[in-house]
Amino acid sequence: MIFSPIEQFEIFEFIIDAICLRSKFSISLSNYSLTILCFSGLLLLLGISFFLINAKVPTRAQLAYYRYLSIVRGIIQDLLSPQVAKIYFFTLVLFVFFFINFLNLMGLIPYTIAITAQFSVTFLIAFLFFLTINLTGLYYHGFDMLRLFYPQGTPLAILPLLVIIEIISYFARIFSLSIRLFANLTAGHILLKILSWFIYTLLQTIFAGVIGIALISILWSLEFFICILQAYVFVILLCIYLNEVLQLH
Numbered sequence: 001m002i003f004s005p006i007e008q009f010e011i012f013e014f015i016i017d018a019i020c021l022r023s024k025f026s027i028s029l030s031n032y033s034l035t036i037l038c039f040s041g042l043l044l045l046l047g048i049s050f051f052l053i054n055a056k057v058p059t060r061a062q063l064a065y066y067r068y069l070s071i072v073r074g075i076i077q078d079l080l081s082p083q084v085a086k087i088y089f090f091t092l093v094l095f096v097f098f099f100i101n102f103l104n105l106m107g108l109i110p111y112t113i114a115i116t117a118q119f120s121v122t123f124l125i126a127f128l129f130f131l132t133i134n135l136t137g138l139y140y141h142g143f144d145m146l147r148l149f150y151p152q153g154t155p156l157a158i159l160p161l162l163v164i165i166e167i168i169s170y171f172a173r174i175f176s177l178s179i180r181l182f183a184n185l186t187a188g189h190i191l192l193k194i195l196s197w198f199i200y201t202l203l204q205t206i207f208a209g210v211i212g213i214a215l216i217s218i219l220w221s222l223e224f225f226i227c228i229l230q231a232y233v234f235v236i237l238l239c240i241y242l243n244e245v246l247q248l249h
Contacts, residue, residue: 035112072097072235079239081247089242096129097235100181104227107189108220116230117185119178126177129238137245147248177237184230188223195219 072094076086100116107114115121137145149166150159199212 035106036115068098069094071232075232075235075239079236080243092132093235093239096238097231100125100234101228101231104185104231105224107185108224108227114185114189116181117189119182122178122182123174126174126181130174130177130241133238133242133245136242137248140246141248145245145248148244173237173241177234181230181234184226188226192216192219192223 072090075097076090076093080086080089103116103121106112107117134145149163149170151162151166154162196216199216202212
């Protein structure tokens with residue numbers, strides 16, 4: 001499995017045995033959990049450093065961070081109609097964008113595991129936010145939210161069939177959100193790994209090696225922007241679904 005293109009998505013366990021109170025027990029850690037712990041600590045330190053900096057003139061890092069916030073603000077301004085929603089849900093949308101973007105980019109670092117290329121992770125993220133959106137709709141509209149499943153002006157003859165189709169398509173959003181993120185990240189990382197190994201075999205000649213390094217650098221940059229784009233698309237769809245339950249159309 002050393003040269004397998006799906007090696008980055010494999011979960012390996014590291015077992016640490018210890019003796020405590022004359023009884024032997026095992027503490028099981030995997031590359032998956034270890035990666036999350038390490039980069040969660042790094043993310044926490046970066047967040048604290050941004051908020052502790054109190055400079056009258058913003059640094060370049062702060063300006064980049066403010067630009068990052070303005071992207072989320074633009075999405076909310078364009079896709080959420082109620083003015084109250086633009087204020088209440090800014091933190092939620094910002095957290096989703098920052099969290100998914102961070103996990104996507106983390107998979108590009110060598111010797112890490114691509115967390116968002118695990119379907120169980122993307123499904124859990126999509127399910128939790130889908131549940132949050134629907135609970136929000138029930139809070140604001142109650143059972144009037146069921147109007148989403150039957151469009152106005154529908155003939156009574158096809159109404160039962162249309163309601164079933166609407167319900168199936170509505171709950172299929174969980175799978176569309178999770179599969180879109182999972183499939184794009186998995187395909188991109190596998191392609192990058194395969195081409196990296198192919199270019200490695202070409203390094204026997206200097207000319208082919210220079211071309212190969214330039215090509216892999218371009219592909220890595222492309223995958224970098226794809227990771228950001230997938231987080232952007234996820235947040236856009238999230239705002240569209242949220243606006244739908246708030247406006248009931």
